[in-house]
Amino acid sequence: MAFDIEMIEKVYANMATRVDKARELVGRPLTLSEKILYAHLWEGTPSQAFTRGKDYVDFAPDRVACQDATAQMALLQFMHAGKSKVAVPTTVHCDHLIQAKVGAKTDLQVANSQSKEVFDFLSSVSNKYGIGFWKPGSGIIHQIVLENYAFPGGMMIGTDSHTVNAGGLGMLAIGVGGADAVDVMSGMSWELKFPKLIGVKLTGKLSGWTAPKDVILKVADILTVKGGTGAIVEYFGEGAEAMSCTGKGTICNMGAEIGATTSTFGYDDSMRRYLAATGRQDVVNAADKVATYLTADAEVYATPEKYFDQLIEINLSELEPHINGPFTPDRGTPVSKMKAEAEANGWPLKVEWGLIGSCTNSSYEDMSRAASIVEQAVAHGITPKAEFGINPGSEQIRYTIERDGIIATFEKMGTKVFTNACGPCIGQWDREGADKAEKNTIVHSFNRNFSKRADGNPNTHAFVTSPEMVAALAISGRLDFNPITDTLLNDKGEEVKLVAPNGDELPKRGFDVEDAGFQAPAADGSSVQVVVSPTSERLQLLDPFQPWDGENITGAKLLIKAFGKCTTDHISMAGPWLRFRGHLDNISNNMLIGAENAFTSKTNSVKNQLTNEYAEVPAVARAYKAAGIPSIVVGDHNYGEGSSREHAAMEPRHLGVKAVLVKSFARIHETNLKKQGMLALTFANEADYDKIQENDTINFLDLKEFAPGKPLTLEFVHADGTKDVIMANHSYNEGQIGWFVAGSALNLIAAGKA
Ligand code: F3S
Numbered sequence: 001m002a003f004d005i006e007m008i009e010k011v012y013a014n015m016a017t018r019v020d021k022a023r024e025l026v027g028r029p030l031t032l033s034e035k036i037l038y039a040h041l042w043e044g045t046p047s048q049a050f051t052r053g054k055d056y057v058d059f060a061p062d063r064v065a066c067q068d069a070t071a072q073m074a075l076l077q078f079m080h081a082g083k084s085k086v087a088v089p090t091t092v093h094c095d096h097l098i099q100a101k102v103g104a105k106t107d108l109q110v111a112n113s114q115s116k117e118v119f120d121f122l123s124s125v126s127n128k129y130g131i132g133f134w135k136p137g138s139g140i141i142h143q144i145v146l147e148n149y150a151f152p153g154g155m156m157i158g159t160d161s162h163t164v165n166a167g168g169l170g171m172l173a174i175g176v177g178g179a180d181a182v183d184v185m186s187g188m189s190w191e192l193k194f195p196k197l198i199g200v201k202l203t204g205k206l207s208g209w210t211a212p213k214d215v216i217l218k219v220a221d222i223l224t225v226k227g228g229t230g231a232i233v234e235y236f237g238e239g240a241e242a243m244s245c246t247g248k249g250t251i252c253n254m255g256a257e258i259g260a261t262t263s264t265f266g267y268d269d270s271m272r273r274y275l276a277a278t279g280r281q282d283v284v285n286a287a288d289k290v291a292t293y294l295t296a297d298a299e300v301y302a303t304p305e306k307y308f309d310q311l312i313e314i315n316l317s318e319l320e321p322h323i324n325g326p327f328t329p330d331r332g333t334p335v336s337k338m339k340a341e342a343e344a345n346g347w348p349l350k351v352e353w354g355l356i357g358s359c360t361n362s363s364y365e366d367m368s369r370a371a372s373i374v375e376q377a378v379a380h381g382i383t384p385k386a387e388f389g390i391n392p393g394s395e396q397i398r399y400t401i402e403r404d405g406i407i408a409t410f411e412k413m414g415t416k417v418f419t420n421a422c423g424p425c426i427g428q429w430d431r432e433g434a435d436k437a438e439k440n441t442i443v444h445s446f447n448r449n450f451s452k453r454a455d456g457n458p459n460t461h462a463f464v465t466s467p468e469m470v471a472a473l474a475i476s477g478r479l480d481f482n483p484i485t486d487t488l489l490n491d492k493g494e495e496v497k498l499v500a501p502n503g504d505e506l507p508k509r510g511f512d513v514e515d516a517g518f519q520a521p522a523a524d525g526s527s528v529q530v531v532v533s534p535t536s537e538r539l540q541l542l543d544p545f546q547p548w549d550g551e552n553i554t555g556a557k558l559l560i561k562a563f564g565k566c567t568t569d570h571i572s573m574a575g576p577w578l579r580f581r582g583h584l585d586n587i588s589n590n591m592l593i594g595a596e597n598a599f600t601s602k603t604n605s606v607k608n609q610l611t612n613e614y615a616e617v618p619a620v621a622r623a624y625k626a627a628g629i630p631s632i633v634v635g636d637h638n639y640g641e642g643s644s645r646e647h648a649a650m651e652p653r654h655l656g657v658k659a660v661l662v663k664s665f666a667r668i669h670e671t672n673l674k675k676q677g678m679l680a681l682t683f684a685n686e687a688d689y690d691k692i693q694e695n696d697t698i699n700f701l702d703l704k705e706f707a708p709g710k711p712l713t714l715e716f717v718h719a720d721g722t723k724d725v726i727m728a729n730h731s732y733n734e735g736q737i738g739w740f741v742a743g744s745a746l747n748l749i750a751a752g753k754a
Helices: 005-026 032-039 068-078 104-114 116-129 141-148 161-169 178-185 212-223 245-258 269-277 281-289 298-302 335-345 364-379 395-403 406-411 467-476 575-580 584-590 617-626 647-654 667-675 686-691 734-742 745-750
Strands: 056-059 063-067 090-093 132-134 155-158 172-175 190-193 196-203 231-236 262-265 310-315 322-324 332-334 351-357 387-391 440-444 460-464 556-563 606-608 613-615 631-635 657-662 679-683 697-700 712-717 723-729
Touching: 005 032, 005 281, 032 155, 032 172, 032 231, 032 262, 063 068, 063 141, 063 178, 068 090, 068 116, 068 178, 090 116, 090 141, 104 116, 116 132, 141 155, 141 161, 141 245, 155 161, 155 178, 161 172, 161 245, 161 262, 161 269, 172 262, 178 190, 178 667, 196 212, 212 245, 212 310, 212 322, 212 332, 231 245, 245 262, 245 269, 245 364, 269 281, 322 335, 332 335, 351 364, 351 467, 364 395, 364 406, 364 467, 387 406, 387 467, 395 406, 440 467, 556 617, 556 657, 575 584, 584 617, 584 647, 606 617, 613 617, 617 631, 647 657, 647 667, 667 679, 667 734, 667 745, 679 686, 679 712, 686 723, 734 745
Parallel strands: 063 090, 063 155, 090 132, 155 172, 196 231, 196 310, 231 262, 351 387, 351 440, 440 460, 556 631, 631 657, 657 679
Antiparallel strands: 056 190, 322 332, 322 460, 556 697, 606 613, 679 723, 697 712, 712 723
């Protein structure tokens, strides 16, 4: 599991030149975030200053990480790039497909059998193309990245929104869609709008029951789920320095819950300690040589109001433990106010389950602090009132806390230890009785608490808090229990007050593990066979999309005119469709089934012009495709907003849709369509949307002259023979037109022309 010290040293070797040049171009001191961004420009040494929140910039990330659910399509696509090896260090982590039910051993066996073909596929592709593979049971992607790969001043992308966790080690780590990961793995640049910057100054010091988790619960309460959109959150101040590296990871992790691009902290002693404890003293040695480049310039933190777009100040000495929820992570309630809030809102006060772990709170410090509460309860003869479960973040953590007696402590309370995997955090939890949909409360140390997320029950009120608070609330069995002021009754009827948690930031005897679950790739993978059964329901090798034939598209049928909101969920639904993420043909059966037909106001019902009958959208698309007839999708404003999932672009491409013509696009989806070789077009005159009729046939008149900045002309022939000629704008540059011509961006890479 080599963490590639040579790559890190290379990044540091360029740091001074690039950052010094950037400072000169920008003409003022630089924040840490800006230093890392300018040190990772695709062009190398910067030649211009960028405007935050405005300029789109090409970057060269140092690493890629993928989790098992999103890696399937990413790797299927990468196989078409014609490369023998990934261009940057990449890892794949099997953590999302393991259900929590009985306990780690049995649950892992079940997952290994149910998802065998997916795991075997990911393992063999990784082996072939130089990708590090973390087996099922090895742990959760972000915990493993923090333990093994994150490094101060680095930039990485990952196909999971909580990739941002690595900011705890001073990285800029950003969650992306599979298409972006494929680009970087194939040796292409990665584009991002130069982010705005939010500074969070942490004064004072955490103490007592307050934990790093409370910092981000408070920030989420202040900024709300959208407040960080398009911005990097940079934390600094004495409070930040006094905090553990893993605590910083927790704070950065939940930056995803405020919509932030990512979050980060400057390089400090806590990071040195964590790197050394996880076997990376050589990273410390390398980082120390460029330490001034791994934090902001001194003036920035002295007068932050001059350098950040927004500034928040939190005094950790006054911060109370928070309990956020239910149903949204930005509804923050300080523990002292919970009783009144819960009563006023009718939240069930009885806590049924306490869950600890996930990628958010799986550190040794988290586990040992929570265990210190359990230890007290056991010593005082207090019987816990709620059930308790743990998902350790990695085998290294699990092994070490077992060795140190922490698991044994939890087990004294009847705790279930689930697999080192996402489990209940991603709804992979077979919770007994959840199907009864009863109103109930659970508390957990995860990051998200949307309706149905943990157990599928819309009436489960899930609250997010720190692991030590989860322990206290689960033991008391009450949501309104305040361990700072309240007492509990023990088995003898005596009142007992819990003392504040204590724990070790890092294990005194060091971390240990017998089998971390890592599979190194073959040095030469050329002879490794990637096996996908042709009868598989879940995996399907991709055929390259056909190149453009150089002719105008003519005789195309209108597949759907979508009305109103059409997000990537409307285009490619999640939920039960997740199991087909690696099978393009099967998942295409969800294409646009959530979109509203503008003519009938119905979903998943469109007119098949060949039969004049209404049928499901994918079925009609397949009928046109089978008849050799191209089709076109028309949409409203902000078409494709939501996630960056590439399936929303690949499915229409697979089912014969040639163009998507809308009032406006969400930018990532527009790019994804371009990458898959589709025409992503916008009405030059929005009112033309109203001219589109249900039985229209569409002809392109000047596609042969497709060029940057030149609108395209489309003729809509209506059923009565009348016509409307409509102008369509586009934002293709020369290179992107090359993607269209080649059939997809990947085809161009495979041809060695990108
Ligand atoms: Fe997994 Fe939940 Fe983290 S799904 S990656 S533990 S946010």
